[in-house]
Amino acid sequence: MMTKKVDKRKNPEPSIRAKRAIKLILENPGSIGEAMRKAGYSPNTAKNPKDLTESKAFKAAAVPIINQLENEIQRAIVSLPDKIDKAGYGEAVGGIEKMQKLVELLGGRETERSGWNINVVSYDESDDSI
Secondary structure (H helix, E strand, O other), X not given: OOOOOXXXXXOOOOOHHHHHHHHHHHHOOOOHHHHHHHHOOOHHHHOOHHHHHOOHHHHHHHHHHHHHHHHHHHHHHHOHHHHHHHXXXXXXXXXXXXXXXXXXXXXXXXXXXXXXXXOOOOOOOOOOOO
16 A cells, blocks of 8 residues: 655645744734744844745745735725724824735835835925925
8 A cells, every 4th residue: 555645845834933933023013034033043044034935835824814914905995085084194004004014024025115216306395286
């Protein structure tokens, strides 16, 4: 009788440390490297967060969370006009921004817009249309 060998690479299971890192990222979005250190990764490993975020196991664990966050972002955007009147613009939009940062962190995407440049050609202080 021959048993079929299961290839774990097709359905990778994130390590305990990877699961802990994801949990820490969700609780306090910030540095993935910091979350990795707190989750038990060595400082040298934590210096290369892409080693974690680009792993198949991390991606597999992050996809359902990212999908849920993206659904919540859309729901929040739809309800934004009502929320702005009650909570103010900063508070209403702040939640959306936090969820978007989580999507970017978990998806291994850029979280800073360092490539953006804004060039002001002229500015008229008397023009209050802005």
